Amino acid sequence: xxxxxxxxxxxxxxxxxxxxxxxxxxxxxxxxxxxxxxxxxxxxxxxxxxxxxxxxxxxxxxxxxxxxxxxxxxxxxxxxxxxxxxxxxxxxxxxxxxxxxxxxxxxxxxxxxxxxxxxxxxxxxxxxxxxxxxxxxxxxxxxxxxxxxxxxxxxxxxxxxxxxxxxxxxxxxxxxxxxxxxxxxxxxxxxxxxxxxxxxxxxxxxxxxxxxxxxxxxxxxxxxxxxxxxxxxxxxxxxxxxxxxxxxxxxxxxxxxxxxxxxxxxxxxxxxxxxxxxxxxxxxxxxxxxxxxxxxxxxxxxxxxxxxxxxxxxxxxxxxxxxxxxxxxxxxxxxxxxxxxxxxxxxxxxxxxxxxxx
Ligand code: PHE
Numbered sequence: 001x002x003x004x005x006x007x008x009x010x011x012x013x014x015x016x017x018x019x020x021x022x023x024x025x026x027x028x029x030x031x032x033x034x035x036x037x038x039x040x041x042x043x044x045x046x047x048x049x050x051x052x053x054x055x056x057x058x059x060x061x062x063x064x065x066x067x068x069x070x071x072x073x074x075x076x077x078x079x080x081x082x083x084x085x086x087x088x089x090x091x092x093x094x095x096x097x098x099x100x101x102x103x104x105x106x107x108x109x110x111x112x113x114x115x116x117x118x119x120x121x122x123x124x125x126x127x128x129x130x131x132x133x134x135x136x137x138x139x140x141x142x143x144x145x146x147x148x149x150x151x152x153x154x155x156x157x158x159x160x161x162x163x164x165x166x167x168x169x170x171x172x173x174x175x176x177x178x179x180x181x182x183x184x185x186x187x188x189x190x191x192x193x194x195x196x197x198x199x200x201x202x203x204x205x206x207x208x209x210x211x212x213x214x215x216x217x218x219x220x221x222x223x224x225x226x227x228x229x230x231x232x233x234x235x236x237x238x239x240x241x242x243x244x245x246x247x248x249x250x251x252x253x254x255x256x257x258x259x260x261x262x263x264x265x266x267x268x269x270x271x272x273x274x275x276x277x278x279x280x281x282x283x284x285x286x287x288x289x290x291x292x293x294x295x296x297x298x299x300x301x302x303x304x305x306x307x308x309x310x311x312x313x314x315x316x317x318x319x320x321x322x323x324x325x326x327x328x329x330x331x332x333x334x335x336x337x338x339x340x341x342x343x344x345x346x347x348x349x350x351x352x353x354x355x356x357x358x
Contacts, residue, residue: 272305302329
């Protein structure tokens with residue numbers, strides 16, 4: 001038996017090696033996807049490849065010819081492995097490019113006189129909104145969305161701001177030509193979402209409501225006609241002003257870091273009673289006093305207060321049983337402070353020199 005196996009003709013084996021080599025190379029070159037190539041690993045460069053099988057026949061060749069055939073076989077194995085690796089990097093690149101093509105932030109930018117594919121980033125306001133959502137989620141709040149086009153009832157009436165209320169002057173409104181005049185409008189704040197939440201869900205409620213708001217203001221260094229707010233609403237049993245103050249302090253230190261604090265000052269809003277404005281340590285001078293904060297060390301960020309019983313009546317929640325607080329502030333203002341931007345209008349100019357810095 002041993003004798004007969006040893007009779008393999010060296011030339012035959014070399015031919016077989018050549019056929020196996022060409023076969024493997026052809027299989028590899030025909031692959032069109034990285035997945036297809038990977039699925040052929042064992043068959044082409046692994047244990048089950050034709051060349052590895054031929055290696056086991058080496059012992060059946062005349063001893064004198066083994067060395068030479070062994071070299072042919074090793075060269076063939078190396079060639080297949082090399083071709084496999086090359087194909088792998090080529091197909092990986094194609095897979096990567098295909099993947100990038102699905103990236104909607106990708107754009108062509110002219111850099112150094114050639115066009116290059118660049119990926120865009122998040123606008124600082126979007127980033128701030130997402131960061132705020134994360135902070136509030138970690139504090140146990142949910143995130144709720146609401147419509148940008150509102151009715152007078154949600155934006156004003158239900159928030160205890162009837163038609164003739166002098167406080168309407170706080171919100172210069174864009175009205176839409178739809179139905180009865182001055183009944184459909186672009187929301188002037190995110191507070192109408194409070195009303196929608198309280199009408200839809202029963203307490204306990206812990207939610208934040210970010211979104212775009214619109215006011216008929218002339219844009220200036222600290223105001224935009226289209227801007228972003230985030231509203232917070234808590235309704236539960238035994239909620240007090242201390243919970244409100246604690247929540248605002250907690251979010252301030254989480255967002256800005258441990259050296260920036262919040263303080264409340266008495267204010268007036270028709271939908272909260274008592275109401276307060278909240279201020280945070282000036283981020284420009286860290287509270288020492290500078291031009292930005294008019295030497296006070298504090299900068300106003302938003303409004304807040306305990307939900308007015310009139311609002312609870314409007315949405316059918318019993319104020320004898322439940323109490324709550326609400327707050328709202330501008331996200332654009334927050335970003336302006338975080339990056340010490342002189343002019344808020346820079347945020348909507350879409351100047352790439354500014355946007356690329358984020
Ligand atoms: N909606 C108010 C504004 O736009 C802010 C606010 C929200 C005040 C919630 C009190 C409670 O100015």
